[in-house]
Amino acid sequence: MSDIDMKQTRAESNEQRTTTTVGETEEELQSEWSAYEFDGQTKISVSDLDVYYGSDQALRGVSMDIPEKSVTALIGPSGCGKSTFLRCLNRMNDRVSSARVEGSVTLDGEEIYQDGVNLVELRKRVGMVFQAPNPFPKSIRDNIAYGPRKHGDIDTGLLARLLGDANPEEEEDLIQRSLRQAALWEEVSDRLDDNALGLSGGQQQRLCIARCLAVDPEIILMDEPASALDPIATSKIEDLIESLAQEYTVVVVTHNMQQAARISDQTAVFLTGGELVEYDDTDTIFEDPNSQRVEDYITGKFG
Numbered sequence: 391m392s393d394i395d396m397k398q399t400r401a402e403s404n405e406q407r408t409t410t411t412v413g414e415t416e417e418e419l420q421s422e423w424s425a426y427e428f429d430g431q432t433k434i435s436v437s438d439l440d441v442y443y444g445s446d447q448a449l450r451g452v453s454m455d456i457p458e459k460s461v462t463a464l465i466g467p468s469g470c471g472k473s474t475f476l477r478c479l480n481r482m483n484d485r486v487s488s489a490r491v492e493g494s495v496t497l498d499g500e501e502i503y504q505d506g507v508n509l510v511e512l513r514k515r516v517g518m519v520f521q522a523p524n525p526f527p528k529s530i531r532d533n534i535a536y537g538p539r540k541h542g543d544i545d546t547g548l549l550a551r552l553l554g555d556a557n558p559e560e561e562e563d564l565i566q567r568s569l570r571q572a573a574l575w576e577e578v579s580d581r582l583d584d585n586a587l588g589l590s591g592g593q594q595q596r597l598c599i600a601r602c603l604a605v606d607p608e609i610i611l612m613d614e615p616a617s618a619l620d621p622i623a624t625s626k627i628e629d630l631i632e633s634l635a636q637e638y639t640v641v642v643v644t645h646n647m648q649q650a651a652r653i654s655d656q657t658a659v660f661l662t663g664g665e666l667v668e669y670d671d672t673d674t675i676f677e678d679p680n681s682q683r684v685e686d687y688i689t690g691k692f693g
């Protein structure tokens with residue numbers, strides 16, 4: 391189906407919807423939006439995902455396809471499971487002893503919840519940036535080089551130096567490239583050996599993004615990456631997220647609906663109880679959502 395046909399079909403179904411909203415069940419509405427196909431290749435496919443912490447269920451039957459090289463926003467009220475969902479995408483919930491994950495998550499068609507998956511390799515492909523900037527108490531340079539050194543992508547250890555395998559130029563290139571990609575190079579190029587903790591909060595967060603990029607991920611998960619920042623630093627992070635989506639698949643949790651509307655291509659709305667209530671392109675979610683609950687949430691009637 392072409393883009394135009396798809397939009398037309400959606401417009402027609404929207405028309406029908408306005409006349410039939412009363413009496414429609416959530417299941418009916420959900421089957422309508424879940425038939426929607428995004429442009430672009432699916433990078434991550436989630437099917438029937440249930441997550442429990444002990445006997446409490448945090449996510450219920452979540453299914454969604456996340457297209458590559460785009461920004462997908464996850465929104466919803468506190469406690470609805472956004473962070474839990476995000477952490478399922480690189481198996482960070484494995485670190486929570488009470489967490490149990492059922493269902494399927496595939497990355498480029500490969501199941502990540504199967505025996506034998508190398509979690510270090512998975513988390514290299516699926517990087518993560520957290521709410522509060524968390525640079526290591528080391529130099530800016532060492533923050534960036536930490537991951538590539540750990541993964542053996544660059545080796546500057548004593549043995550490598552003795553064997554002549556160390557490549558300081560390669561390391562410099564990588565540091566510069568990562569900082570440029572994170573829009574931080576201009577601000578720190580003359581103080582790479584300074585402690586990263588001396589940077590402002592916004593600079594620290596961009597450093598954490600640069601650190602994530604340095605290991606060459608395909609997907610970047612961000613959990614409220616700008617919530618601890620002032621408006622100017624927030625706007626830099628938002629610009630950065632949009633530009634990263636040209637090369638990377640970005641999934642971002644945010645409490646800020648304007649931010650989701652500004653930066654994302656598609657938006658998933660989770661509501662209390664850990665259900666994914668609606669997932670669609672961002673304009674549709676904010677201008678013409680299927681579900682009354684989503685409309686109420688978007689317009690601030692609850693949440």
Ligand SMILES: Nc1ncnc2c1ncn2[C@@H]1O[C@H](COP(=O)(O)OP(=O)(O)OP(=O)(O)O)[C@@H](O)[C@H]1O
Nearest residue numbers: 443448466467468469470471472473474475486488
């Ligand atoms: N490590 C944990 N142990 C037990 N319960 C947890 C844990 N992490 C999250 N939960 C519970 O799972 C549910 C979903 O939490 P989650 O943090 O995923 O929601 P959220 O939508 O990201 O919330 P917020 O917007 O407040 O960050 C909540 O009821 C929460 O209390």
